[in-house]
């Protein structure tokens with residue numbers, strides 16, 4: 001006789017079947033433990049519990065600030081001065097002085113009126129469209145935009161019923177123009193057209209053509225929103241991002257979203273930056289700001305210090321850019337194809353997800369930590385090794401990567 005204890009609930013049957021399928025296909029993700037700070041090399045812990053140092057080429061620690069002594073010290077000082085938090089959302093009693101300081105710093109850095117921070121860029125994106133869009137509006141979005149933009153649009157569509165969405169082919173300006181025309185036709189009375197793009201596409205390392213997009217937006221009376229999570233600290237002479245790379249000012253972008261979890265300290269946090277009225281609407285109305293706690297104060301202070309360092313030492317950006325061009329040349333010389341771009345993301349396309357995962361395992365055995373990305377993060381058949389470069393890498397580190405690629 002079977003008892004309730006013998007039967008497996010349908011949910012667990014489903015979950016186990018999915019997980020077994022991932023294991024069978026070699027697509028199961030293993031979360032690598034790191035036992036020490038993020039840097040050009042990291043101490044990883046193997047499955048048998050032994051630790052060893054490997055070169056790290058999979059972090060977004062583009063400027064090497066994640067373990068910068070001043071960034072660490074700023075976080076410790078904030079923790080001592082303010083404790084861990086206020087145990088409240090911001091509009092009740094959850095805002096500390098370092099939050100205001102960080103938000104002023106971000107606005108100054110980007111050359112825009114105002115900014116507001118969140119626990120992640122994911123949260124910032126989720127706040128954006130559902131709050132600022134109305135049912136009469138339309139969003140025009142690149143097909144390769146980050147998942148947080150896609151989900152923000154989905155959520156906005158659910159909350160603001162009637163909101164139109166038009167998706168254009170990646171970086172295809174003719175298609176974008178066609179979708180802008182369709183958006184013009186589709187909006188209601190008083191409707192706004194929003195065009196949204198990643199500044200740097202996170203899986204390709206390619207750059208959005210912001211000047212051309214600006215022109216098309218101006219012609220259509222549309223607003224341009226840029227998620228520059230991978231461009232900030234990386235592109236432009238002073239690391240302002242993709243717009244600076246093209247000689248544009250921050251004010252030429254209608255709204256930015258970005259992360260503090262990559263070049264700008266590497267801990268966590270995200271922001272919306274742009275005109276004061278838009279930011280005020282976010283403060284007043286966005287559900288992630290009204291119903292969720294602030295960025296931890298220690299993280300806010302660390303991120304503020306990271307931006308201060310970047311503004312003080314733009315030479316860090318030049319070191320990164322020189323490393324990027326050296327690494328791309330050497331990877332190519334080693335016989336691998338890598339997309340040409342000025343960004344710190346160097347994807348090597350290998351095809352199947354299982355191939356990418358097994359190549360990444362082999363590289364780790366050779367002492368180099370690079371992650372293989374497959375479906376569903378990238379389309380099926382386009383799995384890749386994503387090599388990421390940092391200002392903290394020396395030429396020896398970069399040569400170590402290339403030697404391992406050659407051996408593989």
Ligand SMILES: Cc1ncc(COP(=O)(O)O)c(C=O)c1O
Pocket residue numbers: 119120121122123146148198202227228229230258259260261268269270
């Ligand atoms: C383009 C882009 N936007 C947003 C995010 C999310 O950033 P966060 O970790 O702050 O949520 C990422 C992170 O991978 C990203 O690549």
